[in-house]
Amino acid sequence: MKHQLLLAAAATACAAFEWENVHIGGGGGFVPGILFHPNAEGVAYARTDIGGLYRWNSDDSWTPLTDNLAFHHNWNRWGIDAVAVDPSDPDVVLAAFGMYTNSWDPNNGAIGRSEDRGETWTFSELPFKVGGNMPGRGMGERLAVDPINSNIVYFGARSGNGLWKSADGGATFEHVTAFPNPGTFIPDPQDQSGYNSDIHGLAFVTFDTTSAPLDGATSRIFVGTADSTAESVYVSEDAGATWSPVASQPIGFLPHKAKLSPEERVLYLTYSDGTGPYDGSDGAVYRYDMATGSWTDITPVSGGDHFFGFGGLALDAQNPGTLVVAALNSWWPDAQLWRSTDSGASWTPIWQWGNYPEMDLRYNISAPKAPWIQTSFLDGVTEKLGWMIESLEINPFDSDHWLYGTGLTIYGGHDLTNWDDADETINIQSLADGIEEFAILSLASAPGGSELLIATYDNSGFTFASADDLDAPPQSTWTNPRFDGSVSVDYAGNDVNRVVQVGNVRGQEQLAVSSDGGFTWGMSPAADTDAAGGTVAYSADGDVILWSTEAVGVRRSQNGGALSSVSSLPARAAIASDKRDNDVFYAGAGGTFYVSTDGGATFVPGGALEGVSQVRYIAAHPAEAGDVWVSTNAGVFHSVDFGETFELAGDITNAFRIALGRGKGEAWNVYAFGIGPAGPKLYGSANGGATWHDVQGEIGFGAIDANALAGSGNHPGLVYVGTNGRGVFWAEGVVGPKC
Template structure:
């Protein structure tokens, strides 16, 4: 079918960036491999995440993200399997002499998933602004071993001297100009050759693990203005894993007498004892660990002592914390005790004796020496703590005690940040109060977002935590009472609503072995039931619900395109290619749309069969489909050459202008009066970012400004169906953002 002439031959771009803020899912939603308190400035602390950037602690236990504007499309590349960007924080370091300074090692993967080298981020204003020193190698913020550390450290006696332990066999690097440049320390020769799984063809588990930590002896003498004694940990089970220099990095040697069968994870220096404490595991973490140890190294005596807690050790050790106000008091976390729960061990006598946070009693039941609650993220208790033995969490590599307050402690899991303010009760009542303390951390990987006109304001499908419904704009700043459950998918990949019956909603998950992976709601996402027509291996992909809510069209990951009517068993739709994008007309129940490659498809018989639709000109790749929320037959299509629009059920298409190209996700949302805004990610005069139009594409406004959403081809997009000028952006690691304003 013919392509109509250009509707708007040219279009201009104006600047009117919105103010962006997070939708509050609450509780974090992901893994924080490290939390660091400043050693000399009270109340200064940072949490690093593997895919969501860096956060700074606030006095009220909440957190402020400080790296949002560093993750723009230009420094985040995305593929279908992974991403690489400056939200991957592989290490964080604080300057003991400057409480305003924070440094990071950034980069996501060292495999070929990530084409970019890493960098050292430097902020002199607690994360308000950043500069970056590019490195000649990759950094792996989301790689195995990301809980080791910290790999980055500032000399406590000389702020100009910074060390970084690299991955991938790149060795030890040093800066002598406060991070402006780095050079390799050639005298340090053990590059940490442990490989988690040499047979992994993806490169994720088959890369050389590299260096684990850099720890300064702050009591050591100075040589040419630098601390003379430094310890470096490496991932090596065969020769040695802890090295020391006593001449400020000129020469290095293995520390004599050290254990060799494990990998060091955390290393903490206790100045008053002049001792190192180290946690070890037989795996790189953060998921593995079946055996491990805890050691104390007396620097003055040059002697090691095995202080591993007694008992049946079926796990490694990860998180390690020292109480700086009480030398000899320390805590260590199991890595990993997947059943019944993570274990915490505490000693007040330098590791001679230990107590635990839970234990089995004589009857074989668990005695808990804590209480736990999640008032700032109620869904964590409802959907995780109350339904699993793992009440305290898993993957605990981050464990720390406030150096100015022995009662204040924090630890991070694969889900959230926990902590409390009565830790010393462990030593008296043997009972502590634990609470989710992740308010402000939004690390969710968002797979889809939708907004139903006249219905629920926001549906957010997320990785690891199923998904969430927000009934109205008024609750966007309130953590939900529940995640999507009954059934609760590990990951929800797609969600859609029925345009004529907006209380009807469908969602899809992507986990094999968890049946079923399609669920339905008739009350706008408040409650759910499993779709009765699903079968094994029907997972993933994208899903669409007909306008009246009786037909589900599902483009699955492995089983092609499927259709179900009135909850009957799913059957194959052979006329639509496997892996197609799918969407429903939001007003006409008979019509569905599909796309594969450069071809657009349409069905007028409730997705029973599809035929090729109108031409999209020179487009070679269709990226997204957005059916108009209130107009039957109107559909907008995003392609590699820009945006197209049809008003006749895809019989013909009109190209919308030429100023926005290489577009990605597209969405329509309420504008002023009866108008609808168009939102799209693409390349315009302001670069690759989010644009909006209130005049059908005549003009485009940069809505993103300096805000970072990561890669725009991985971001998700929805316009509000209920609130004028409100738009949602789903990110891979920073949750859902919303902004509102006239275009």
């Protein structure tokens, strides 16, 4: 393995920190868009809402393309709201970068252009925000390149910003003032956060390749708008000079997808009563005949079986009139997909009721590339096909190859046409290998115990026994219980097989413990339905759990007893346990550091932290009692006397997460996210914080204040970073000046 080679090199010389993903596998998050190149075989992309853009490989794996873009100041570039290819050039790909349109994201969006299939990028900065992780992100695609003129690019914006056009291949954009409807749909005008009170804007841009050229450009262009009260699909017949609603169109639903079938001269559209990806209780599928101007309702289901909208839409380029559509959202008993081979006149569902409650399935589904999906999401449940299905594509060069994105993974297969034979089934697999879209909340590495414990949002958590397992997907998530999102994990320093984790759903029991290093779990008898979220700390011997909850203050349990309030600490205090002294816990809130010497029952202020107004994170030395590190808005502080006195450690001026990991010999490295000599980066120190060195290099980790961090308790120079959208990265090397 790579890390074994680096360890050997590190023993004799400086080794650079080269980052790669811990291989959880299977995706782990929402994939709202998948796009095959229409004219170049083997070229396809998948966009994610918080994990950037990926390129498909012929072995069904994916290559991340945007890791080096998401640095601290532009972390929003892991949000992709649209993707487009240039039909005339297989090397060109464009994407709309930006994560939120509300105040959570201070940055405007940008259109990125790559001429080498995503290896390098140039950007056209936009004067407004882009919402790659906003509601409606599965609509689209909002970005499109004219199939006969590569200089012409259209982008449909959110927030009432309307339609934008580039005449220089995406280098610059101008507002198309002639476009009349920037969208009116707002899910919840009363939402004070801005997340559901923003105008959702335009839904898609689709060029009609059957229309005659006009001045070297495609003359007919369709644009969809998020408008449920009036016409929502507009057309230009003069290459974008003027626009008008398409005549006789349906009104009342929001268009999600529009796909052109050139041979039929037909536009297929899916509609829902919400913009998705979570909503949708009604909707329709329509066929628009461009030759006659007629609209035909081809919705594949009716009556009591119709309780959802429609999102994903795929056409078979090899067989005009063959298409697949997906429900949005059918959560129980499963998602639903339909296939038609006669332009929507008739449909075959992928499953139907047999002798209720039995389901007759036209598919088999498995996850050999991500076994944890099989054991934790497929086995023993009816909800197998996924949810939030907006991206749905058939390879234009292979009618059997199809892919669709869900809130968990990318599913697909290579025998899609079996669907047309009543005696056959299709084989669906998780085909997201290489996509690591996990949102990581907490990491730990126990000396002499489990090498890596990962607490994740949406997918509970994962345990890796040793560094040799980092490239092998786990067999299972944390289960029994499996929390919707595990937000914090810790181990007992003197008994590393004892591990504790907490979940984030208030109203459910969210406290679990393990006695085998995090491989099997049980609900703690201390769990109640009030406490959730926050951070957890395990005493050195594993008899006390200290929990700084999200909403009900700091709680404590001893020997599995009921949680009781720790009144001597402020709510949401940062907490940690001494890893060697079972009686000692540490805490911080505001600019005050606290110490407990009675097992977390009571706390008193410790030593002063000069110039500090925010204690952010506390890391206790894994091997030395009383040795504790604190990251603050004024830098990194270090104590070797149980927090009685502190010294400022080196020249990091603003620090976020901090962690310790094995260094050379018996020494321990210290790692910190903060602002230091190289700017906002991940730093490492091998001399007790006297000097700090950039160990991040050219990779982006997103917002440094949102990342989890752990140094290996078992392998010198090995460090882990948990990101909000790109899973866990690992690297190893010698902390020091760059080679």
